[in-house]
Amino acid sequence: MIELTINGQKRRVDAESDTPLLWVLRDDLGMTGTKYGCGVAQCGACSVLVDGSVMRSCVTPVEAVAGRKVTTIEAMEKDAVGAKVVEAWVKHQVPQCGYCQSGQVMAATSLLKQNAKPTDADVEAAMVNLCRCGTYNAIKAAVRDVAGLEAKA
Known part of the structure; x- marks a missing residue:
């Protein structure tokens, strides 16, 4: 056991x-x-x-x-940071097929718990999970949103 x-x-x-x-x-x-x-x-x-x-x-x-x-x-929704990540995922309509998204949410939550204001380079270095649907721009936007960073055009 x-x-x-x-x-x-x-x-x-x-x-x-x-x-x-x-x-x-x-x-x-x-x-x-x-x-x-x-x-x-x-x-x-x-x-x-x-x-x-x-x-x-x-x-x-x-x-x-x-x-x-x-x-x-x-x-995740019982964790303060995790709940914000899930909320941002919905707001930014990140999931398409959704299969990878639980892992993406976990990676984003870990990043934001360790670094509340990540740079774009920090986000790119931490968010290395694969997404076959290619939702990387939406993932980055959601992470930036939780971090309180301005959206990039």
Whole structure:
């Protein structure tokens, strides 16, 4: 049994220590907001926050997060910064197909928690998750909005 803290709740899971966190979240705990994309930590659809920093759950062994705080998309609206990010995502109509968006929201929330006033270069460096629909301009606009930065024409 591995004890995890997910979205502020202690959870015990019966999983092999090297099982990817993604599969524990989705299959064992029924938290399907975190998506499987590529399985090799390239796309970011599986992004969660671990102790406030964005992490790719598809390659993170569940034992690596034991005793740490894991936050998933299911808890974003309960977080002050996360709620602002979700609100900006809606305002700027960021999602198209929506598949990557939980990971995008997690990456943006992590960025804004670490740097409330990121530069465009900071946003570009942090927002590296892939979006097959190409919503990058809307993502950048939403992040700038939450940061209170003027929109660029």
